[in-house]
Amino acid sequence: MSALANQNFAKMNGAGNEIVVVDLRASPVAISAGEARAIATGVPYDQLMALYPPKLAGTEAFIRIFNNDGSEAGACGNGMRCVARQVFATSLEGALTFETRAGLLNCWRGPTPETFTVDMGKPKLGWQDIPLAEEFHDTRAIELQIGPIDAPVLHTPSAVNMGNPHAIFWVDDVSAYDLARFGPLLENHPIFPDRANISLAHIVDPGHIVIRTWERGAGLTKACGSAACAVAVAAARLKRASRKVTITPPGGDLMIEWRASDDHVLMTGPTELEYEGRFDPALFADVA
Numbered sequence: 658m659s660a661l662a663n664q665n666f667a668k669m670n671g672a673g674n675e676i677v678v679v680d681l682r683a684s685p686v687a688i689s690a691g692e693a694r695a696i697a698t699g700v701p702y703d704q705l706m707a708l709y710p711p712k713l714a715g716t717e718a719f720i721r722i723f724n725n726d727g728s729e730a731g732a733c734g735n736g737m738r739c740v741a742r743q744v745f746a747t748s749l750e751g752a753l754t755f756e757t758r759a760g761l762l763n764c765w766r767g768p769t770p771e772t773f774t775v776d777m778g779k780p781k782l783g784w785q786d787i788p789l790a791e792e793f794h795d796t797r798a799i800e801l802q803i804g805p806i807d808a809p810v811l812h813t814p815s816a817v818n819m820g821n822p823h824a825i826f827w828v829d830d831v832s833a834y835d836l837a838r839f840g841p842l843l844e845n846h847p848i849f850p851d852r853a854n855i856s857l858a859h860i861v862d863p864g865h866i867v868i869r870t871w872e873r874g875a876g877l878t879k880a881c882g883s884a885a886c887a888v889a890v891a892a893a894r895l896k897r898a899s900r901k902v903t904i905t906p907p908g909g910d911l912m913i914e915w916r917a918s919d920d921h922v923l924m925t926g927p928t929e930l931e932y933e934g935r936f937d938p939a940l941f942a943d944v945a
Contacts, residue, residue, distance in 0.1 A: 659941035671735030673879025673908020690727030724874025732820020734882020759820030840871025879908030
């Protein structure tokens with residue numbers, strides 16, 4: 658039987674991004690891709706945030722982040738805010754630091770009890786760091802399109818890495834495209850050797866951008882925190898938005914600031930604890 662059977666968990670969401678948080682710091686056990694997929698069948702989620710004992714002094718936990726297809730992600734901003742909410746509930750600290758595959762992430766309380774801020778670090782903008790399969794001197798607009806050459810449906814996205822690879826297509830109406838159809842094709846396009854998160858973005862004005870995202874390994878999502886950060890950075894690089902902007906995915910508003918002083922991207926947004934429970938042992942019956 659899986660060691661995760663009867664393990665406590667919290668079902669949460671960050672701006673509609675469906676998150677499961679499981680704290681394994683007291684009894685760390687590995688989570689396999691098969692177990693992550695099995696959990697998603699009983700407790701549907703976009704990302705599973707698993708807390709492990711910290712590797713570095715001064716940090717609260719090492720976080721492994723799973724997508725619902727069992728693959729691992731480097732970062733999840735909405736998930737980190739959910740983790741912060743859970744840990745802050747028993748901490749008097751003003752700020753907390755977590756370890757992820759994407760590096761150290763600092764979190765602190767926001768202006769309301771349900772709101773938290775996460776420092777997502779510096780964006781990576783070089784083609785080899787995103788990564789892309791071929792060289793582009795300017796990743797503000799790369800050569801990629803869907804549809805006929807003379808009349809592409811989507812074309813010339815911006816590319817950014819915010820802990821995960823992102824491609825952003827600039828459109829006039831984010832609802833006018835069948836993202837469920839195009840998303841998987843673009844996520845797995847050969848130009849993205851590590852696959853990519855795919856966003857459609859409409860710039861309402863320099864302080865407001867509306868987005869929809871097909872999330873790598875998770876599919877259509879109500880919100881993707883790293884995508885919101887990537888869109889904000891890409892729009893600012895194109896001088897089409899300010900460095901402090903409201904990003905609106907279907908799940909609600911996220912406040913993003915690409916801080917000029919140190920190049921770090923800060924994301925502030927809501928969290929919600931939906932319920933707490935224990936993993937049903939039956940979920941893992943067919944996991945090898």
